Structures are given as C-alpha cells and as structure tokens.
Amino acid sequence: xxxxxxxxxxxxxxxxxxxxxxxxxxxxxxxxxxxxxxxxxxxxxxxxxxxxxxxxxxxxxxxxxxxxxxxxxxxxxxxxxxxxxxxxxxxxxxxxxxxxxxxxxxxxxxxxxxxxxxxxxxxxxxxxxxxxxxxxxxxxxxxxxxxxxxxxxxxxxxxxxxxxxxxxxxxxxxxxxxxxxxxxxxxxxxxxxxxxxxxxxxxxxxxxxxxxxxxxxxxxxxxxxxxxxxxxxxxxxxxxxxxxxxxxxxxxxxxxxxxxxxxxxxxxxxxxxxxxxxxxxxxxxxxxxxxx
Amino acid sequence: xxxxxxxxxxxxxxxxxxxxxxxxxxxxxxxxxxxxxxxxxxxxxxxxxxxxxxxxxxxxxxxxxxxxxxxxxxxxxxxxxxxxxxxxxxxxxxxxxxxxxxxxxxxxxxxxxxxxxxxxxxxxxxxxxx
Numbered sequence: 316x317x318x319x320x321x322x323x324x325x326x327x328x329x330x331x332x333x334x335x336x337x338x339x340x341x342x343x344x345x346x347x348x349x350x351x352x353x354x355x356x357x358x359x360x361x362x363x364x365x366x367x368x369x370x371x372x373x374x375x376x377x378x379x380x381x382x383x384x385x386x387x388x389x390x391x392x393x394x395x396x397x398x399x400x401x402x403x404x405x406x407x408x409x410x411x412x413x414x415x416x417x418x419x420x421x422x423x424x425x426x427x428x429x430x431x432x433x434x435x436x437x438x439x440x441x442x443x444x445x446x447x448x449x450x451x452x453x454x455x456x457x458x459x460x461x462x463x464x465x466x467x468x469x470x471x472x473x474x475x476x477x478x479x480x481x482x483x484x485x486x487x488x489x490x491x492x493x494x495x496x497x498x499x500x501x502x503x504x505x506x507x508x509x510x511x512x513x514x515x516x517x518x519x520x521x522x523x524x525x526x527x528x529x530x531x532x533x534x535x536x537x538x539x540x541x542x543x544x545x546x547x548x549x550x551x552x553x554x555x556x557x558x559x560x561x562x563x564x565x566x567x568x569x570x571x572x573x574x575x576x577x578x579x580x581x582x583x584x585x586x587x588x589x590x591x592x593x594x595x596x597x598x599x600x601x602x603x604x605x606x607x
Numbered sequence: 608x609x610x611x612x613x614x615x616x617x618x619x620x621x622x623x624x625x626x627x628x629x630x631x632x633x634x635x636x637x638x639x640x641x642x643x644x645x646x647x648x649x650x651x652x653x654x655x656x657x658x659x660x661x662x663x664x665x666x667x668x669x670x671x672x673x674x675x676x677x678x679x680x681x682x683x684x685x686x687x688x689x690x691x692x693x694x695x696x697x698x699x700x701x702x703x704x705x706x707x708x709x710x711x712x713x714x715x716x717x718x719x720x721x722x723x724x725x726x727x728x729x730x731x732x733x734x735x736x737x
Binding site for chain 1: 614615617618619621622625627628629631633636638704705706707708710711712713715716717721723734735736737
C-alpha cells in the first residue's frame, strides 16, 4: 500500500491536509475572542459555547435550541449553517471546529483506539431532533434534557472557567450541574480510546454538516478509474467516515487524510481543485499483497 | 447532461437561500418582547374647586353657609409635582440579532401565555442559567 504514495508528487489535497492542525489552531484563536469583540449577535458556524468567557460569537446549536424554546424561527442561525454547509459541508468539522481540535489533540495520545460501529452515527440526528428541537419546543429551557444542560462543550468551555472565576474572585460559587460534568468526564475518557467520540455519536452540528456533504460546493470525489481496491483509503481514515468511496458520506469530517490515495480527490462543483498531477494508472496489488 | 448542472446548481441555490435567510434575519425579522420597566409617574395635586351654592341656602363662607374653601396655592401652580415609581410592562419589537444576544445569557423566556418576557431588569446577567 505504501508503494502507491511513495515517490509520487502529493496531490493538492494531500499537501493541504498536512496543514490541518495549524488551520484548526488559527481558527481557535478567532473563536477565543482575542480582540474582546463579544459579537454575540452573530452565530458562528462551529460548536463553541457562547457562555465561554472567551467566545467571540454565539453557538448556532445553542441558538437553535433557545429559539425552539421561545417558538421563534431562527433565520440567522439557520442561514449561517446553510450557507457554510452549502459551501463547505463537514470541512468545518475537520478544519475549523474548536471542540474537534480538542478531540484531535487528546486522540493523539498513544492509547489503543477502537472503532465505533457506523450505525451509531445516526444517534446524532436523534440528538438534533430530540434534544435541540423537540424537548426545548415542548418543555422549554428548564427541562433537564434541554441540550445546553447536557452539552460537554458548555461544561468545558463555560461552566468550568466560570466556576473557577467565581472561586478566585470570592463570589458565591455556582457549581456546574452534575449531569453536564459527568458527560464531560465520560467523553474526555472516550477521546482516549476512539477518534472524535462526540462528533461520531452526538454532535448535532456535525449531523447538519454531514447532510450538507451530499451537495456542498466543495467535496471529495471518488475516482473509480484510479481505484484498484487496495483499501488504502479506508486504512487512512481515522474518523469513521471510512472513505466509503462516495462524495456524500455523512460521517466524513473531510480531514483529507484519505486523499493520499490517488482515487480520492478534492473537487468543487465547477471542477477539481489544484493542478492535475498526471497520475499514471495506479499500481495493482498482486495476490501476495505486493504493489506492482 | 442534466446531472452536472443539477449538481452545480444545488449548492448555489442553497447558498443563495441561506444568504436570503441571513438578510431577512438581520434586517426584517422582529419579535415583540415585553419587559418590566420602572417609570416615574408624576402626581399633580387635585385642582381646587368651589362647591356650587345650594339654592335657597346662604353661600359657603357666609353666616349659615358651609365652610370657607381656601386655595392653598392661591390659583398658582403647585410648587412641585409629587412623583412615584411605578412598574409597568412595556412591549418593544426586537430584531433577531438582539434576540440572539439575549438568549446567550438566558435573557428572554417564553411565558405560558406565549408572550416573550425579558428575565432581567437593568444589567444583563453574566452567567447562562444552564
């Protein structure tokens, strides 16, 4: 399998993929409000709690849930998600989201990683419909299953820093809710043993962007003419997208790791991105597993 | 032939729709939000009046008549108006961006009557209720 990539010029997408961690870190700076702008009238396209003392924008999922609770149509949040989703799909998850970056960093610790079954990805839609939309609509924001009351990102980014601030300043301490804290601990532990457990299992934002993967402006394209069933693309994928050889895979976070395989290319609806590398016919794998 | 065109037009149509939603939300989407406001109400003293004479009776102030009415201000304006603080419910249309900011700290709640009510007066709370 190594023979397929060795000695060849890397594709545009594969070269881009090397910069992913740096891009994520740069975006993290933007979300952490270095200029103290507090633009909370604007929704960000990522999963970052607006109650974080360092949040530049409002969390779109929090706004969806809160607007559902007050029975008001969220035109701004929906417009933001649709605009970003139509352009990028789940590139946002792989390249921009701060909670995704955290999971990537924890996942780099050398522990054994287990794969979650693919069907578990559907639980994200249950989270989106039930906890973000239905429970707030029918029971309001006081219900214990209101999404923000369970969100691990809110526990990490808002509850813990705010509690620490209250302790340091000597004010009356408001402790984070036990449910939220337990969920955070469980997911922090799960990050050690599987790649991006939150994104795979429960992220409602990933569910929306995953749906947008089917029609986004930029996408991954599978080239059957370059595939020789070597399974390199599947072995390169860490994030449960499992390089299903379809451009609209809903669980893919578009980290572009799989583009090291020639059969997967980064494209837009108007044509492929980057110059064609003029790949020759891919090597075939012999029966003893050697590349020719 | 139609598949590539459809593939190319779908994200553009969705993107245009999303931009339309953003413009609608930012410029034209308003919602009435009520809030309790403390206002100062001026209470003017009652204006002096003279009781009309009763037919067949001597007028007030004369022997056999009623008490003499004395105007404390002698027809002039009272020296000051008494004011009290009164709580009233004021309803104002708020734009969606403002509402987005309000919900980030739990500043708006929906009452069982369906009215949106601001949950604070004065300075907004610093912590989200969840």
